[in-house]
Amino acid sequence: xxxxxxxxxxxxxxxxxxxxxxxxxxxxxxxxxxxxxxxxxxxxxxxxxxxxxxxxxxxxxxxxxxxxxxxxxxxxxxxxxxxxxxxxxxxxxxxxxxxxxxxxxxxxxxxxxxxxxxxxxxxxxxxxxxxxxxxxxxxxxxxxxxxxxxxxxxxxxxxxxxxxxxxxxxxxxxxxxxxxxxxxxxxxxxxxxxxxxxxxxxxxxxxxxxxxxxxxxxxxxxxxxxxxxxxxxxxxxxxxxxxxxxxxxxxxxxxxxxxxxxxxxxxxxxxxxxxxxxxxxxxxxxxxxxxxxxxxxxxxxxxxxxxxxxxxxxxxxxxxxx
Ligand code: SF4
Numbered sequence: 001x002x003x004x005x006x007x008x009x010x011x012x013x014x015x016x017x018x019x020x021x022x023x024x025x026x027x028x029x030x031x032x033x034x035x036x037x038x039x040x041x042x043x044x045x046x047x048x049x050x051x052x053x054x055x056x057x058x059x060x061x062x063x064x065x066x067x068x069x070x071x072x073x074x075x076x077x078x079x080x081x082x083x084x085x086x087x088x089x090x091x092x093x094x095x096x097x098x099x100x101x102x103x104x105x106x107x108x109x110x111x112x113x114x115x116x117x118x119x120x121x122x123x124x125x126x127x128x129x130x131x132x133x134x135x136x137x138x139x140x141x142x143x144x145x146x147x148x149x150x151x152x153x154x155x156x157x158x159x160x161x162x163x164x165x166x167x168x169x170x171x172x173x174x175x176x177x178x179x180x181x182x183x184x185x186x187x188x189x190x191x192x193x194x195x196x197x198x199x200x201x202x203x204x205x206x207x208x209x210x211x212x213x214x215x216x217x218x219x220x221x222x223x224x225x226x227x228x229x230x231x232x233x234x235x236x237x238x239x240x241x242x243x244x245x246x247x248x249x250x251x252x253x254x255x256x257x258x259x260x261x262x263x264x265x266x267x268x269x270x271x272x273x274x275x276x277x278x279x280x281x282x283x284x285x286x287x288x289x290x291x292x293x294x295x296x297x298x299x300x301x302x303x304x305x306x307x308x309x310x311x312x313x314x315x316x317x318x319x320x321x322x
Contacts, residue, residue, distance in 0.1 A: 013040055014243060026051060026100035047078025067091050089139035097142040098127035101149025106181035108153060111170035115186035193231040196267045198224040198302070200254055200313050203276040207313075209293050210285035217262065222296035224271070225284050231268060250277040251316050255309035259299040269301055271309045273316050 001009050016037055020026040026034070031051050038047035053075040057065050066072050072083040080098075087093035096102070103116050106125050114121030134141035147297070152159045158181070160172045171181055201208040203225070210225045212218050254273035259266060279287060290310050298306070 009041075011148060021058045021112070021180075023054040026054035033131055036184050049075075052076040053078065069093060069095060079143055085142065088133070088142050089251070091191075092138055094133050094135040096126070096133045097146070098126060098129055099146060101146045101153075102129065102142075103156065103183055105145055105149045105153045106170040108158070108168045108182075109165055111183060112182055116183045117185045117187075121184070145195060174298050191261070192265050195229040195231050196260075196268055196269045197229065198226045198269065198270055198271045198309075199274055200224050200309060201248065201274045201276050202313060203279045204288040206289055207293060208276070208285050209288045209296060218299040220297070221299050222285075222293070223299055223302055243279070247276060249277065252286045254316060255305055255312040258301065258305055260304075267301065269305070270314075271305065275311055 014037040017319065019037060020029060020034075031048060031100070034047050034051045035044060038044060039045075050229045056075060067087070069083050069087050072078050073080065073085050077285070078086075084093075084095045084097040085099075088095055088097055098106075103125060106112075106129055107116055107121070110127060110128060111125070112121050116122050116125060148165070152163050153165075153250075158171075160169070163169065163172075166172050174181060183230050201303065208225060209222050211222050251273035257268065260269055261267070294306070
């Protein structure tokens with residue numbers, strides 16, 4: 001209901017529940033049927049995730065359904081807030097369901113001025129919320145705080161006079177028309193500029209391709225061996241990976257430098273061409289022809305520059321050594 005009016009959403013909900021009243025029946029539907037019923041609501045990944053969740057429950061919990069927080073949180077599309085809401089409301093699990101309304105109420109109640117989208121602000125809020133939750137009636141407690149945020153402690157005109165938390169609220173005496181009340185957000189993520197050098201190491205008609213570790217950027221994808229440098233060091237390209245360092249002959253820059261934006265980093269990408277007289281097993285990767293390399297799963301940044309660097313590499317290969 002985040003971006004949907006309640007009367008519009010209710011009509012969908014009633015139709016949906018009439019057609020698939022439980023997980024078993026939803027699991028037996030096709031995803032196309034589910035999407036069709038969802039049509040017009042937007043957020044289609046939610047429909048797909050709901051369908052996948054129903055299928056997992058049908059397969060893994062044939063006689064029942066999950067009741068534990070971590071079981072729910074392992075379902076597709078269900079995060080900490082939804083899992084806490086389900087478990088507290090349906091199974092009386094004493095855990096705080098923290099949505100935007102709750103964050104607003106609690107950050108004002110405690111007068112937290114640290115950004116709530118950073119651990120310094122978020123952690124004390126979560127600790128307080130979980131300690132405060134009513135262990136007898138966690139579902140009612142959570143719904144009450146959400147409702148208080150939606151109806152009383154509203155973003156721009158909190159009704160402190162009629163608020164049941166007023167006597168203990170640290171923000172109640174703040175002149176709202178003059179002071180900006182919490183919550184505060186740090187907002188935009190700071191984007192770091194990073195120089196990324198890709199090294200195209202060529203032996204005959206083959207290039208060295210490296211499978212990136214699962215736990216980093218582009219985890220599990222293939223790329224040229226690479227090195228990251230602080231942005232101001234970009235002009236120093238010869239940071240070629242050590243196992244090959246001594247045998248390589250530098251050929252110089254290759255193709256056109258590009259910029260590539262990730263969530264926290266702006267990559268300034270350059271390609272450098274090297275000739276390897278030996279086809280050593282370097283531990284850095286596998287030797288592939290360009291055609292073989294093209295069939296591998298590549299990061300988008302390489303896909304975009306592939307034809308350009310391939311052409312430049314083949315033109316440079318015939319020139320004299322730099
Ligand atoms: S007293 Fe005012 S600021 Fe504090 S929680 Fe209630 S409505 Fe919000």
